Amino acid sequence: MFVIKPIWYLCQKFNMNKRLILLFSLISTFLFTSCFEFVEEVSFNKDGSGSAVLTINLSKSKTKLASIMLLDSINGYKVPSKTTIRNKVNEIVYKIKRTKGVHNVKNTLDFNEFIVTVSCDFDNVEALNEVISNFSSKKHVEAIKKNQHFTFNKVKKTFTRSHHFDLGKEFKKTKNQDRKVFETATYTSVYRFEEPIKSTENTQARISQSKKAIMLHLQAQDIISNTQTIKNKIQLEN
Amino acid sequence: MTILKSKNKQMKKIIATLLLLNTFTVIQAQRLENKIPENVDVLISANAENLFKLINVSDIDNNALGKEILKDLNRDYDIYKVESQVKEEGSKEKQEEVKRTVSSVANAGVNITENAYYFLTKTDSVSYHNFYVELNDRKTFESLLYEREKRKLKKEGDYSYIAGRSSFKIWNDHTLLLVNGSMSTTFFSDNKERLEKLKEEGEYNYNFKRRLAREWSKEHGLNIFDKNYSRSIASNSKFQKSKKKNSSATLWVRNYGELMTDIFKSFGNSFYPLYAEGNQNVYGVEEVTANLFFEKEDARVLLDMAVSSDMKRSFKKIYNKRMDRNLVNSFDHDKALAFWSISLNTEETLKQYPELVNKMYGGILPKFQEEIEIVGDLFSLVIDEKAIGELITGDALLVLNDFAKKEVEYTTYEYDKNYKRKEVTKTKEDFVPDFTLMIGSEKEDLLNKFYRIGEKHKAVKIQDNVVEFVTKKADLPFGLYSVVKNNVLYLTTSKTGALNIANGTTNFNTKKHSKLVRNNSTVLYVDVNAVLNKVPSKWMSKSEKEALHFSTENMNDALFRVSRMKGNTISSELKLSTQGTEENTLKLLLKFINSVAK
Numbered sequence: 001m002f003v004i005k006p007i008w009y010l011c012q013k014f015n016m017n018k019r020l021i022l023l024f025s026l027i028s029t030f031l032f033t034s035c036f037e038f039v040e041e042v043s044f045n046k047d048g049s050g051s052a053v054l055t056i057n058l059s060k061s062k063t064k065l066a067s068i069m070l071l072d073s074i075n076g077y078k079v080p081s082k083t084t085i086r087n088k089v090n091e092i093v094y095k096i097k098r099t100k101g102v103h104n105v106k107n108t109l110d111f112n113e114f115i116v117t118v119s120c121d122f123d124n125v126e127a128l129n130e131v132i133s134n135f136s137s138k139k140h141v142e143a144i145k146k147n148q149h150f151t152f153n154k155v156k157k158t159f160t161r162s163h164h165f166d167l168g169k170e171f172k173k174t175k176n177q178d179r180k181v182f183e184t185a186t187y188t189s190v191y192r193f194e195e196p197i198k199s200t201e202n203t204q205a206r207i208s209q210s211k212k213a214i215m216l217h218l219q220a221q222d223i224i225s226n227t228q229t230i231k232n233k234i235q236l237e238n
Numbered sequence: 239m240t241i242l243k244s245k246n247k248q249m250k251k252i253i254a255t256l257l258l259l260n261t262f263t264v265i266q267a268q269r270l271e272n273k274i275p276e277n278v279d280v281l282i283s284a285n286a287e288n289l290f291k292l293i294n295v296s297d298i299d300n301n302a303l304g305k306e307i308l309k310d311l312n313r314d315y316d317i318y319k320v321e322s323q324v325k326e327e328g329s330k331e332k333q334e335e336v337k338r339t340v341s342s343v344a345n346a347g348v349n350i351t352e353n354a355y356y357f358l359t360k361t362d363s364v365s366y367h368n369f370y371v372e373l374n375d376r377k378t379f380e381s382l383l384y385e386r387e388k389r390k391l392k393k394e395g396d397y398s399y400i401a402g403r404s405s406f407k408i409w410n411d412h413t414l415l416l417v418n419g420s421m422s423t424t425f426f427s428d429n430k431e432r433l434e435k436l437k438e439e440g441e442y443n444y445n446f447k448r449r450l451a452r453e454w455s456k457e458h459g460l461n462i463f464d465k466n467y468s469r470s471i472a473s474n475s476k477f478q479k480s481k482k483k484n485s486s487a488t489l490w491v492r493n494y495g496e497l498m499t500d501i502f503k504s505f506g507n508s509f510y511p512l513y514a515e516g517n518q519n520v521y522g523v524e525e526v527t528a529n530l531f532f533e534k535e536d537a538r539v540l541l542d543m544a545v546s547s548d549m550k551r552s553f554k555k556i557y558n559k560r561m562d563r564n565l566v567n568s569f570d571h572d573k574a575l576a577f578w579s580i581s582l583n584t585e586e587t588l589k590q591y592p593e594l595v596n597k598m599y600g601g602i603l604p605k606f607q608e609e610i611e612i613v614g615d616l617f618s619l620v621i622d623e624k625a626i627g628e629l630i631t632g633d634a635l636l637v638l639n640d641f642a643k644k645e646v647e648y649t650t651y652e653y654d655k656n657y658k659r660k661e662v663t664k665t666k667e668d669f670v671p672d673f674t675l676m677i678g679s680e681k682e683d684l685l686n687k688f689y690r691i692g693e694k695h696k697a698v699k700i701q702d703n704v705v706e707f708v709t710k711k712a713d714l715p716f717g718l719y720s721v722v723k724n725n726v727l728y729l730t731t732s733k734t735g736a737l738n739i740a741n742g743t744t745n746f747n748t749k750k751h752s753k754l755v756r757n758n759s760t761v762l763y764v765d766v767n768a769v770l771n772k773v774p775s776k777w778m779s780k781s782e783k784e785a786l787h788f789s790t791e792n793m794n795d796a797l798f799r800v801s802r803m804k805g806n807t808i809s810s811e812l813k814l815s816t817q818g819t820e821e822n823t824l825k826l827l828l829k830f831i832n833s834v835a836k
Contacts, residue, residue: 039651041659059649063668113649190657213657 035060035184038220042128043192044159048152051104051121052128058114065114082111089116096120101127125152157236159191185220187230195236202232270355270370270413271472273465279497280358281471281490286351289486292532292824295344295351301828302835304343311340311382340382347379348372348414357471360500363425364454368462369416376411397463399456406455408463415463419455421447424503480527482540486824489528495521495546522549522597532824535794538813545806548597552590554803557759559583561633564724565676568739569637571750575772576764577637579755585627592617631725633678635755639732640672641772669772670716674730685722703740704733754799762798788833792819792826 039055058065071079080088089109097105101123108117122128125148132149151160196211205216214234222228274281298304340346349372359366373379380398383391387407390400399408406417426433426447437446471477481488491497498521525544531537545553561581569577592614596607646668651659679685689705692698698720699706705720719736721728730736738744755761770786794815801809820826 037650039659057649057651060666062648063646063670115649188651190653190659192657208657209655215653215657 037186037188039188039190041190041192042150044152044194046154046194048124048154049122050128051119052131053117053119055115055117062112062114085109089118093118096131099127099130102131125150157195157238159193159234159236161189161191161230161232161234163230183221187216187218187220187223189216189230190214191234193234193236197234198237199235200232201234202229204228205232205234270353270372272467272470273370273413273462274355274357274368274471275359275462275467276469276471276474276477277359277492278357278471279360279492279500280356281477281488281492282356283481283488283490284354285481285486285488286353288484289824290351291484292486292822293828295342297825297828299342299344302832303828307343308340311346340378345375345378346382347375347377349374359458360497362422363429364419364421364451364458366455366458367418367420371414373409373412373414376409379409379414399459401452401456403452406452406459408459410464413464415459417455417459419451419458421451421454422503476525480525480529480542482529482531484531484533485529486532487530489526491526494523494526494543522546522553522594532822532827534822535818536813536815537823537827538811541810541812543808543810545803545808547806549594550803550806552594553808555586556583556590557802557808558586559632559759559802561635561756562631562678562725563756564726565633565635565678566752566755567746567748568676568724568726568728568744569635569639569674570746570748571752572747573639574751574763574765575638575640575769576762577635577751578760578762579635579758580633580760581755582632582759583627584630584632585623587632588621588623588626589618628680629684631678631680633676635676637674637676638671638769639674639735641669642672642732644668644670670731672730672732672735674728674732674735677727677729678725679722679727680725682722682725685727689720689722702737704736706733754797757801758799759802760800764796766793766795784833788830792816792830 035058037055037057037060039057040052041055042050042052044050068074068079069082073079086109089107093105093107096102096118103121103123105118105120107119108115110116120131122131128150129148148160149162151158151162153159190213192213194212197207197214200207200214202216204218205214207214216230216232218228218230223230299308344350352372354371355369357368357370359368380388380391383400387400387402390402392399392401397408397410399406404418406419408415408417433446433450436450438449441449476492477490480490522545523543524546526541528539528541530539559581561579565579592611596611596614644667645665647663647665649661650664652662653659689698689700692705693700697708699708703721703723707718707720709718716731717733719730719733721730721736721740723739723742728736728739730739751761751763754763767790770789773786794817797811797813797815799811801811814823816823816826820829
């Protein structure tokens with residue numbers, strides 16, 4: 001207060017500065033399409049071990065993101081610095097490295113294209129589920145343990161992909177302005193197996209020519225409105 | 239002859255009656271003003287007379303807002319209906335009341351065609367928010383009160399009152415006063431021991447404070463209700479002068495600086511422990527008045543601030559600068575989407591700074607007056623005000639020229655027939671803002687020296703007198719160029735723009751905003767429609783498209799400006815200009831409310 005007071009009359013004009021930045025950021029939010037891709041790729045070996053790569057690609061919105069990074073805050077949220085983001089990613093990677101049954105953890109963080117990737121090898125599907133739980137808050141960990149994200153039955157040769165939360169419900173909680181971010185977001189998953197795939201429950205998933213890979217490509221809007229789902233049950237040939 | 243004489247007499251009678259009525263209405267309009275003491279801290283008057291020159295009562299009734307109010311006024315009746323039918327059946331009087339419904343906001347018992355007033359009175363212990371309106375139908379007003387309030391109704395002589403949970407209401411046949419009191423935190427903590435005795439057993443502090451505030455509000459309300467003061471705001475020339483002709487609402491603050499000081503004081507001693515002594519008005523602003531106008535094409539708020547005499551000299555020197563023409567003429571006034579201009583005298587600001595700090599800090603910390611003075615003297619000694627004033631004259635102008643389409647590359651993925659991922663680069667169209675920032679500077683040589691050093695260290699590239707900042711794509715989503723010319727430092731996102739400035743080949747229309755910028759110390763201007771039209775409609779949701787449609791049909795631009803000092807007053811104005819599609823901007827506002835409410 002003591003610092004602000006004697007300068008207020010000098011700065012009463014420069015208070016406009018904040019208003020202008022707000023104006024600019026509002027215009028930016030308006031004009032630039034928000035678009036990001038979420039990609040998960042998992043390769044499974046016969047014994048249930050495998051490798052996974054998770055990618056978040058915000059390259060299509062990089063112009064907008066570059067301008068947002070110049071701001072202090074947007075839509076009521078504080079804009080994190082590059083250092084903060086790097087630290088957060090490192091934190092997650094560290095946790096993943098310490099997960100039992102997980103090896104060879106690597107990550108990339110590209111601030112030019114705004115792409116972040118995390119990859120690792122896992123001994124079994126339980127380890128993979130542990131990795132997923134690193135991305136959620138503590139209260140969800142229990143729910144994850146109940147509704148396993150991934151399951152792989154070596155005997156029956158079935159693979160399931162599920163999730164523990166109702167995206168639709170979560171989305172309803174987000175503010176309207178924030179929802180815009182998901183308007184053109186996409187989700188892609190590719191699972192590879194050593195044995196050929198016999199069938200898939202999710203009708204949106206497509207099996208490759210070689211029958212050893214299956215891809216699901218959805219619009220975030222559809223997942224949120226529950227018209228499509230990422231859940232799937234895949235049956236491999238016995 | 240006799241017929242003529244009698245007609246004459248009739249005419250005289252009519253004229254006499256009209257004159258009497260006229261004086262009567264004038265007296266009526268002033269009536270409430272006679273009941274408000276002149277030493278109030280804040281006063282807001284809703285100038286009904288002017289408002290109803292712009293709209294009719296039916297405009298409000300038919301508006302979404304009016305309908306909501308009527309719904310609320312009438313809803314209570316349904317509840318009352320049910321309750322009365324359950325409780326007392328057959329009471330004819332009650333049944334008659336039940337049948338009455340409120341058909342117009344003007345028929346709720348409150349006379350909305352007369353001025354209404356809000357005023358703030360403060361003591362060292364409590365702040366009272368008071369609200370005065372005229373009543374034209376006491377019975378209707380009383381019948382519209384909520385049940386829980388009616389139970390607390392007390393009648394004394396010709397007036398009634400309700401000491402409610404949060405406010406105190408008192409009224410008679412023609413006037414209604416609402417009082418809401420809030421206790422000052424400082425007072426409460428300072429007089430804790432004395433007040434503790436008034437506390438009830440086991441009463442929480444919060445409830446105790448509220449109870450005291452309620453009791454004091456009642457006392458205050460009973461004291462001031464319907465009393466005519468000899469020194470009221472009706473006789474206060476300062477307030478009367480502040481009410482501008484045709485203004486729909488007037489805000490009057492008797493002494494802004496004092497008010498702010500009091501407010502900060504009331505927040506607690508921890509904020510300003512030394513505030514007990516010292517200058518009461520360290521803000522330098524005394525009387526503040528604001529008026530709201532709804533004109534044919536413009537809706538505007540005009541604010542006038544009176545600067546205290548000891549600060550006046552300093553402020554005048556700081557604001558006494560007219561923007562250099564070189565800046566004003568360096569952008570196309572017709573094409574600009576928005577701009578922000580500021581013109582201060584840097585040299586004078588730096589010169590006045592020590593004195594102003596002295597007055598402010600000295601006011602807050604009178605014990606350290608000498609120490610603060612010496613800091614100011616050292617400041618003057620070290621800083622060469624003139625030299626800095628030459629480097630930064632105090633003129634600055636930021637212009638948003640356009641939103642330009644640009645092809646940008648981005649990375650995405652493609653999958654082969656076996657779903658193996660491949661990184662690919664695609665392009666898309668993006669909108670990048672094109673803006674120009676101009677800073678007045680008489681030290682061209684010094685600036686050029688800076689840039690040459692920058693070139694040496696590879697921070698910038700200089701070509702054709704245009705400086706290009708070397709940046710990574712991620713740091714800045716657009717390129718940045720700079721030119722130093724005509725006592726102006728230019729920074730712009732457009733390379734062609736920079737080249738044109740450097741070569742002197744600009745061809746701008748510079749008439750539109752010239753006077754506006756040069757006659758005010760700061761201006762913020764937005765060509766609302768031009769900006770919104772730059773947004774491709776495919777990126778907008780349905781409600782946004784509707785809002786855009788409303789804007790393109792009705793809006794023009796928006797303006798905020800602060801004037802230079804005139805006498806001891808600084809004026810500030812916020813103006814929204816429309817295309818004048820409705821009879822006046824108040825009707826346009828009602829239309830807007832209707833379209834939003836859908």
